[in-house]
Amino acid sequence: MTEHTTVVVIGGGYAGTLAANHLRLREDVDVTLVNPRPEFVERIRLHQFVAGTGTATVDYGSLLGEGVRLVVDSATYLDTTARTVQLASGRLLDYDYLIYAVGSTTGMPATVPGIEFAFPIAELEAAQRLRDALADLPTDAPVTVVGGGLTGTEVTAELADLGRPVTQVCGGALAPPLSEPGRRSVAKWLTRHGVTVLQDVAVTEIRPDEVVLTDGTTRPSALTIWTAGFGVPVLATASGLHTDALGRLLTDETLTSIDDDRVIAAGDAAAPSGRPLRMSCQAAAPLGAQAANTVLSRIAGTEPAVIDQGFTGSAISLGRRAGTLQLARRDDTSIDYHVGGRLGAALKEGACRLALWGIRREAAKPGSVFWTRGGRRSDQFEGAR
Structure with missing residues (x-):
């Protein structure tokens, strides 16, 4: 009888869901995906959900491959000695390997007085509270968005x-990942639509x-939305694993924890x-596949490959009828070329759909x-295995 390897994936976002599906390349791997919600959240659509112009959840039944077990619960502690995951329900899950894909949250700085009056948006529950607050707000009431990044x-x-x-x-600057021409294009759109942009x-x-x-x-603000920066769940830190200053799990270039x-x-x-990659859906899904490959290599007794990943650019929607696609070099530095207007909107929508299509395709064909590839070389970093 073939001995099976148990892999627990913590987090059912773009990285975790892709990793769970990719692990099915081996039939002797039992995969459990732990996520606090029964539905997949399209974080790149939460701005639509908040505004009431679209939805942002998808049933896992259409995303997970056969044999992947979904556990709707939250991980509260990782015991790496016993190889168990403590869940909020009190349940324990045993694992042979664990993929840590808990994602990110909005960074809400406690040092800002009155931060409790601001609404974050990075998670579904927070977005729902914001959506409800907006629904109760008169349409002419002033709204402030804090943060000049792509989300804001x-x-x-x-x-x-x-x-x-x-x-x-x-x-600082508006939409800093974009090139100067791209930022000017976005600024013009915002100005035409009556937005007051305060830079620096x-x-x-x-x-x-x-x-x-x-x-x-x-400035008057009947409702303030906080999008300035990201935070990371404290699970790794609380479990005694080494993390960076933000709380991201420190790994080598094969994505393996430096502790275990x-x-x-x-x-x-x-x-x-x-040296983490930019927080984005574009980075998350490939990292999920590469994390799964590291696990599969260890099961097979072979040396895991170092990550090999690049970027193509950034896409941003401007309402429902316009958008900007910014092209970039593989190292994620922008070039002076972007596509705007209706074509930009169509390309952004295509990118959103492609993210789910990739997960579904991996479910059907691991x-x-x-x-x-090619944006990150292992010889640039110390600690690569």
């Missing part, structure tokens, strides 16, 4: 497209009806060689996943 800009644009008065406080100024205090800025001025070669990380919560 998409939220700003989605609300402005509905006619809401929005101020976007960027802290930050929010120092949030009040129920206004925000205070670093220059000492205040039975623990492999993927997605936003992984920090290979202390090993079919593909990704851009």
